[in-house]
Amino acid sequence: MRIVSYPNIGEYERVVYNFLDRIIDKDNCKILRPIKNNKKILELGEHASPDNVCTPFKYTIGSMINSLENGANVIIQLGGGCRFGYYAQVQEKILKDDLNYDFTFINLYHGNKIDFVGALKRIKILNPNLSINKVLKELYLTLELLKFTDYITTYIRDNSCYVDDINEIKKIEKEILEDVLNISSIKEIKAKKEEYKAKIDNLLTNKEKKLKIGIVGELYSLMDPFSSCYLENDLIEKGYKIKRYTTASYLLLDKHKSEKKVLKQAQNYLRYKIGADGTESVAHTLELINEGYDGVIHIKPFGCTPEINAMPILKKISEDYSFPIMFYTFDTLNSDTGFQTRVEAFIDMLEMREKK
Ligand code: SF4
Known part of the structure; x- marks a missing residue:
């Protein structure tokens, strides 16, 4: 077997x-x-x-x-x-x-x-017995499933701060993730997309102004919760509005199409690509500044050269725009408590700026 x-x-x-x-x-x-x-x-x-x-x-x-x-x-x-x-x-x-x-x-x-x-x-x-046609058919469905997963989880991420009871949206997220294991047709994907979007929209009743925090950096740390000490989840539970651009469907399907656009967005700071998602870290930080975000957290794992390249540029952007950016490198010796303390201090500072 x-x-x-x-x-x-x-x-x-x-x-x-x-x-x-x-x-x-x-x-x-x-x-x-x-x-x-x-x-x-x-x-x-x-x-x-x-x-x-x-x-x-x-x-x-x-x-x-x-x-x-x-x-x-x-x-x-x-x-x-x-x-x-x-x-x-x-x-x-x-x-x-x-x-x-x-x-x-x-x-x-x-x-x-x-x-x-x-x-x-x-x-x-x-x-x-696997034929090329069967693989292509199943691969197509898988890409659609990937797009669906990213669409709906990004929608949750973007809107969780407008929900009064965070546990309600967590329940929906759990249901979606269970469905991802079993969905077997494009028709089902379309129906689930509408069903879940409507369920989420029903929960968006909180209109209070929220602190807006962008998260940029290396793809694995961004997409794997454990390797970034559950940063995203923590910020969502605390009720902040967060934005993260990197998803698997972006990397697999859209990244190559967006290269020129991303480089153009970053053109005041970069003339050439700096590898992996380093260029995106710069371009997306500028976009977040334009969109009125209050701060950005840049994360990367130990040894990540493209993001090391992005850091001095982000520091320059932070000075030029007087915009708060926190940097954190995860390695095998990370302490969750040390990281949380840094994040809390950063958020306290963002809140003080907001009050001023
Ligand atoms: S250097 Fe390593 S961690 Fe960084 S983007 Fe490349 S593969 Fe990922």
């Missing part, structure tokens, strides 16, 4: 599960969903990784080790973009040669591009 797993990244693992569930041969293959990132995953990853590698490498390899220890014998690595595009080759070597795990590794990326033909050949071990 093949037992297939994949590294965790936030709630997106549900979309991957949904896709695999529709393509595997269920008589000979089953799916082991990766657990959410936690301290144990990070420790496993840290022990297996080179010291200076960026932190998402550690999370993803830790997640794979945990699945291998729990019986997985096929691992799919989905990463791409920046150094992420080369993680898979190094991780495969570490897992097989250094840690002696015996398993099949399916890497869907070659360099920084999806190798579609190669990927189809490799993924056939999960179902030898």
Whole structure:
């Protein structure tokens, strides 16, 4: 029996599960969903990784080790973009040669591009009868599901501050995430989108002015709650209006189309792209200033070069516009309390500015 797993990244693992569930041969293959990132995953990853590698490498390899220890014998690595595009080759070597795990590794990326033909050949071990038409059909549904997930979770993020009882919107979010595991048609996606949007709109009764905080930075820290000490969730629960641009559908479907626009937005500070999402961090901070946000929190994992490049530019923007930006780097030794104290101090300062 093949037992297939994949590294965790936030709630997106549900979309991957949904896709695999529709393509595997269920008589000979089953799916082991990766657990959410936690301290144990990070420790496993840290022990297996080179010291200076960026932190998402550690999370993803830790997640794979945990699945291998729990019986997985096929691992799919989905990463791409920046150094992420080369993680898979190094991780495969570490897992097989250094840690002696015996398993099949399916890497869907070659360099920084999806190798579609190669990927189809490799993924056939999960179902030898899989045709290219079936994969294309299911992939199309998966992309629509990804767009739906991002649309509705972004809508929740943008509007939670206008809800009187945050638990009500949390309940809806939980229902949506459960649905993501089981949705099986475009028709269902459309119906769910309308249903959930209407449910959320019904809750938007609080019209008080809220402090507005943007969150920019590296993609993994932005999209995986544990790796940013649940920053986003914490700000939502405290009732602030928050904005985060980076989502998986933006990275997969829209990023390449937006490159010129993003560079143009950042043109007073940047002439060339600075890698990964560093250019976006600059452009989106300027956009947030224009939109009247009160402050920005820039987050990145240890070792993230593109965001290190963005930081001096953001500091200059902060001086030029007299605009508060807080910087935080997450590494394996982070203390949740230390981080929360920094965030609270930053918010106190934003509130004092607002009162003035
Ligand atoms: S964006 Fe940063 S953390 Fe992500 S792969 Fe690139 S260097 Fe590593």
